Amino acid sequence: MAISYRDEQMVRRTLQGDNRAYAELVRTHQTRVIAAAHHLCGDFEAAQDIAQEAFIQAYQSLAKLNEPGKFAAWLHGIVRNMARKHLARKRPQELSLERDRIPEPSTPPTEDSTDTILVLQTLPLAHREVLAARYLQEMDYQEIAQMLGITVNNARVRCFRAKQALRTAMAGAGGGASG
């Protein structure tokens, strides 16, 4: 994702005290942020809460954003941190159960999308993060590498692995294009 001049402008206006500019930022990014949060934590309600908190925290720390043009990547970093925290809280009780439950093919999916989401939840967190960054936030390899603290080459390999895992999961669920 290249530098967005529109985001940059909106961030600057927000810093000058114009809340409408921030509303514009929220409007632009909310769908993808919720989607990413949903994808990372697997719970739509929680995803909305996470997205809300992420926007609030972003607003509070906006002055510390060094490159306003990279607002989206920065915001995604916050979302990712929050999702991880959420998962860490949830893991001891629910996640272990869910993990056992989700892969069971015996549960008949009611809707296509719910089905697909459940399939996606079977992917490891590391793959989910890469997929969310690549497909939802449209971050390039360089940004992914920066976010994960790895080399660009490594990011490219991880993207490939995540896509492979996605393909396998889709094929397994029978929801994707068959190979």
Place this chain on the structure above:
Amino acid sequence: MDSHEQWREAVSAYADEECDQDERTAVEAHLSECADCRQWLEQLESDREVFTETLTGRPADILDAVMKRVTKMSAQKRVAGAKPKPAFTLRLAELFAVVGICAVLAAVLFPVFSRGRAKARVSSCLSNVKQVVLAMQMYADDYDGHLPNAWTWTEDMAAYLNNEEILQCPLAPMEPSSYAMVKRWSEWKLEDIPDESKAIIIYDAQPDGTPAFRHNDGDGLNAGFADGHAQMLSKKRWEELGMSTTAVTPGLPDRNYGLRRMLQLAYDAAIEVWVTDIQQSVVSAERTFYECGGFILQSSLTRHDTPGQPSTAQIVGKVPTPELANVINALGALGYVAKREIVGEDMTDEYTRAARAITQSQQKTQQLQVRRAAAPKAKRPQIDTELQQTQTELGQAQDEVFSVQREVALSTISATLREKMPQPILTARGLRAAWAGFVRVASVLGMILVRVLLYGLFFVPLIVAVVIWRRRRSIVDTAREGEPPAQTEDAS
């Protein structure tokens, strides 16, 4: 790129538009050949579509909820960092904290500094005393072993002190000096002083000569000894050395009314001087008059055997004007003190009578000599007797003239002194004192300015350090909150 897996990875990067020019060409070439990889690419595109649509498909609107909270936060002005905060501003509280730290440091350090300053003053005062004592030894070397006069020593020693500041104790500068010379040793020969290493010559004193214990919290006085050493004495030690802590030796009359002044004012001066203690000095003073072409009008010596009252000699003399400077130097070197005014009378009649008597005697002598030459031998003894008598009369008349001349000279001088010595308002001493006062005030102001600058310099690095520290902390915070933490290799 041999393996199938590697081609798939390359196709994945191709789909993400992350290939460089060469790789893209290679992948496109491969895709045209390899059906498997073409299918892989299609699957990637389709997976991406499904993925994105699935996740973004559900309608959700958190805009209102977020904006409600944002509006509330900005309304309450609790928006931390909503406005960019300049890195180099200190908030009021922080400024107070910095100033507080500075004040504490200053409070801790000032006593240390001032203790150091007090010590420096003691040693600087001691070094002054030592230098004065050495200068006195030099003075004695030049003046036949005699110390200067205890009442006028600051003036007598002027030529031996390059820097008049050494006459001042840094703690209590005063005119003419913060130190006093022990009166007992005034004009003594150094070699005559018994037990030199215990004989104090100069000490910290008040202007009236009372010893002043200025150092060591009121129990320290710097003293210089006849053998040339200087040290700080406690009250106890001072008394052990036979000195009184209260007694003040009375000084001679007004020093302004001094010999130099008198000599400068009289053109053909008669001089009256005081000499203390030593008869030898009277002789040398008289010799000085003669050597300078003058003569002694009157000379007397008064001996006092009572302790504390010095014996005095009085010399009244006359010198020609051109020799004044020589007399000044010679007498000044001997340490003489000029005495008060001289009362004179009108002696014109006596002078005339005496002068007439001389003339008569001289005429009579001439007549007698003529008669004697003409007279026969038998009559000569009688004439000789007459001649002898006349000579005696002549001598008496000359003595009388001499005495009259003396009286006249004294009256003249007395009148001159009365005329020419009105009490001056603007004296050299007054000017000196005013100048010294001005210098003192200026130096205090200068010291204050210098201190302010120094302390300022001392605080600047502190403030800069605080600012840099704050800035760094703010950068660290940004890195911690604003950007996601680096992830290590985990379950991939």
